Amino acid sequence: MTVIYWVRHAPTHARSFVGHRDIPADLSDTAQVARLSAALPSNALLVSSDLSRSIDTATAIENGRTRLPHRAGLREFDFGDWDGMHFSEVAENWPDLSRAYWETPGDVAPPNGESWNAAADRVTQDIHSVIAEHPRRDIIAVAHFGAILSQVQRAAGISPFRALSHRIDNYSITEIQMRPTAGVARINHVP
Template sequence: MTVIYWVRHGPTHEKTFVGHRDVPADLSDTAQIARLSAALPANALVVSSDLARSIDTATALQGTRRRLPHRIGLREFDFGDWDGLHFGEVAEKWPDLSRAYWENPGDVAPPNGESWNAAAARVTADITQVAAENPRRDIIAVAHFGAILTQVAQAAGIAPYRALSHRIDNYSVTEIQMRPTWGVARINHVL
């Protein structure tokens, strides 16, 4: 069986959309990081998106675990022209599009960004490849809110809108069984 332990990176303290923009994580809560690292399987492989907030969180959790190369496919959604803007600014400038983006996630995308379906396909393909290259190994995947939610939807067989109702806190663990079949063991487990 392959289990993916999805961990959301440490907090960025950003109050705007943060997708592919590379901002650092605040890793000052060393006690929280230690609790999380101790609770994750000691023999799991560690992989992360290629953005600094995930790389640095994965490095803090790694310990003696073997590290796999960073993966561009595990990045957060590409918010395009919305990246760096406050949610209110987006709603004001693109009222119909921003409403549709949250209420009907699927093929709706921000200007010059990507849709839920595009991000979900990217993340699923990338983590499936990681699992195939490392059969029967547990994997700790340090990634982002949206990337993790795409995998919740995939594993639970739920619509994107329903997946968006779940919280994914910083340093939380979302455990997804990938093989032999997809399934969700827990979502947003915080230690």
């Protein structure tokens, strides 16, 4: 059995949509970083998305763990034209589309962006590639809110809308056990 320890990156303090836009994380809470690192298995492989907020969080918790190359497939959802905009601005400019994006996630996508289903497929394919390359190894995957929720949705067999009801805090651990079928062991554990 492989266990994926999904870790959400350190906070960015952005007050807007942040998808593929690369902005830095604030890793100044060194006590929290130490608690997170201590709560993760020391022999697990470590991988992150290729965005700096995940790369830098992974570096902060590395502590001798074997590091795998960064993965573009583990990125946050691509919010397209919404990336960098405040939620209220999106709701004002695209009222019906923004409501549908959150209330009926699935195939609804922002202009020039990615739907829930497309992002979930991307993340699933990428993490399954990591598992196939490293069978029977536990993996710490430092990623993003949407990427992690997409895997909760798949592993729990719930709708995207139900998955969105879960919190995924910065520095949190969401544990998914990959047996013949996936199962969720814990969601949003903040050490």
